[in-house]
Amino acid sequence: MRDESGAPGRARDTKAEIHRAALELFSSRGYEKTSLREIAEQVGITKASLYYHYSSKQELLQAIVGTFFDDAKRVFEQTDGLEWSPERELEVLGAYLDVVIKHRATGPTVLRDLTAVLAAFDDQLGDLIDQSRRFQLWLAGPNPTIADRLLAAAAVEAIGAVLSVGPDPSEVSDEDLHTILLEAAAAVLSRKTN
Amino acid sequence: MRDESGAPGRARDTKAEIHRAALELFSSRGYEKTSLREIAEQVGITKASLYYHYSSKQELLQAIVGTFFDDAKRVFEQTDGLEWSPERELEVLGAYLDVVIKHRATGPTVLRDLTAVLAAFDDQLGDLIDQSRRFQLWLAGPNPTIADRLLAAAAVEAIGAVLSVGPDPSEVSDEDLHTILLEAAAAVLSRKTN
DNA sequence: GTCTATAAGGTGATAGAC
DNA sequence: GTCTATCACCTTATAGAC
Numbered sequence: 001m002r003d004e005s006g007a008p009g010r011a012r013d014t015k016a017e018i019h020r021a022a023l024e025l026f027s028s029r030g031y032e033k034t035s036l037r038e039i040a041e042q043v044g045i046t047k048a049s050l051y052y053h054y055s056s057k058q059e060l061l062q063a064i065v066g067t068f069f070d071d072a073k074r075v076f077e078q079t080d081g082l083e084w085s086p087e088r089e090l091e092v093l094g095a096y097l098d099v100v101i102k103h104r105a106t107g108p109t110v111l112r113d114l115t116a117v118l119a120a121f122d123d124q125l126g127d128l129i130d131q132s133r134r135f136q137l138w139l140a141g142p143n144p145t146i147a148d149r150l151l152a153a154a155a156v157e158a159i160g161a162v163l164s165v166g167p168d169p170s171e172v173s174d175e176d177l178h179t180i181l182l183e184a185a186a187a188v189l190s191r192k193t194n
Numbered sequence: 195m196r197d198e199s200g201a202p203g204r205a206r207d208t209k210a211e212i213h214r215a216a217l218e219l220f221s222s223r224g225y226e227k228t229s230l231r232e233i234a235e236q237v238g239i240t241k242a243s244l245y246y247h248y249s250s251k252q253e254l255l256q257a258i259v260g261t262f263f264d265d266a267k268r269v270f271e272q273t274d275g276l277e278w279s280p281e282r283e284l285e286v287l288g289a290y291l292d293v294v295i296k297h298r299a300t301g302p303t304v305l306r307d308l309t310a311v312l313a314a315f316d317d318q319l320g321d322l323i324d325q326s327r328r329f330q331l332w333l334a335g336p337n338p339t340i341a342d343r344l345l346a347a348a349a350v351e352a353i354g355a356v357l358s359v360g361p362d363p364s365e366v367s368d369e370d371l372h373t374i375l376l377e378a379a380a381a382v383l384s385r386k387t388n
Numbered sequence: 389g390t391c392t393a394t395a396a397g398g399t400g401a402t403a404g405a406c
Numbered sequence: 407g408t409c410t411a412t413c414a415c416c417t418t419a420t421a422g423a424c
Contacts, residue, residue, distance in 0.1 A: 031307025032226035115224025
């Protein structure tokens with residue numbers, strides 16, 4: 001009766017280890033190609049035990065990618081009803097960049113098996129895509145041309161270069177990463193007509 | 195003895211239809227989640243017949259993505275031993291952009307199931323990654339700082355915004371796409387120290 | 389919390405008739 | 407070129423003992 005859900009006792013270690021092992025395997029081998037047997041093996045338990053902690057493979061994926069989506073969603077929502085201005089544009093873009101930097105360890109999993117990720121978030125998917133679209137449209141500025149919208153998309157893509165450096169901060173610090181890529185994205189947006 | 199390999203007789207239609215159906219299904223449902231049964235069903239043949247044309251699922255994927263990789267490789271190789279200059283930088287970037295635009299229909303498949311694609315090109319993978327890295331390093335210019343290399347990566351990522359518009363040229367023409375995104379990528383590269 | 393054992397079903401691939 | 411029939415395998419998931 002000691003460590004149920006709140007207490008950080010031994011019981012939670014297994015769940016955390018499963019999470020860690022899954023993230024690692026999903027990132028390197030991909031979601032579909034990683035079987036629950038492999039994850040269980042790496043942790044040192046059996047498949048059945050794994051099911052005690054996570055009731056499905058999808059739930060495991062949701063636990064891994066979910067926090068990233070939540071954070072991203074918060075940034076997207078931030079622009080709803082917000083009046084556009086050049087300064088706010090940079091602020092919002094910077095906030096999004098921070099989210100990507102923070103969750104860059106989960107980045108490869110999202111990139112490598114987007115299909116599976118999308119399937120796992122099937123119910124929230126409509127909202128997410130919608131908000132992402134509104135986010136990019138907001139970035140495009142007032143009365144955007146098609147070129148403006150394309151540039152907004154390119155700016156967001158440029159931020160994805162975060163993943164071109166490894167997850168450890170050996171080469172570049174998070175601050176440098178933020179500064180350099182925000183500059184890059186801003187340079188793209190500066191090509192807009194407004 | 196009429197239509198063997200060269201002649202465009204009826205015989206080749208099935209193979210082309212398989213290719214088309216597979217591209218469509220891979221793009222929408224993903225590679226791993228698309229079964230050969232589904233592809234065969236869509237074409238109106240059986241799985242076994244499919245195997246007459248493509249001897250494995252991987253071979254089908256290779257046929258779909260292969261031409262894109264070949265074209266991309268050619269652009270990458272182009273920079274080997276080529277002396278860097280601002281003008282050439284734009285030329286090379288434009289050539290890469292053209293390749294992405296040309297193959298944008300296969301883009302989603304590569305993006306969505308990168309894992310499977312990488313597995314299918316296991317043997318050529320070392321070369322491809324190596325050449326891609328050299329390509330980005332060349333783009334970074336002479337004596338690049340870490341920031342320069344990051345910007346080169348961001349420029350390449352920005353070009354990926356091609357996929358944010360659909361595969362049909364209804365909204366934007368290929369020429370406009372080229373102009374706008376080349377400008378965007380150039381804007382990113384202009385932040386470099388050289 | 390973890391185990392063994394097993395269910396139920398789909399997968400890629402092959403053999404051989406037509 | 408296409409079919410029917412089948413194989414061997416692996417998967418996710420569950421039941422119930424310890």
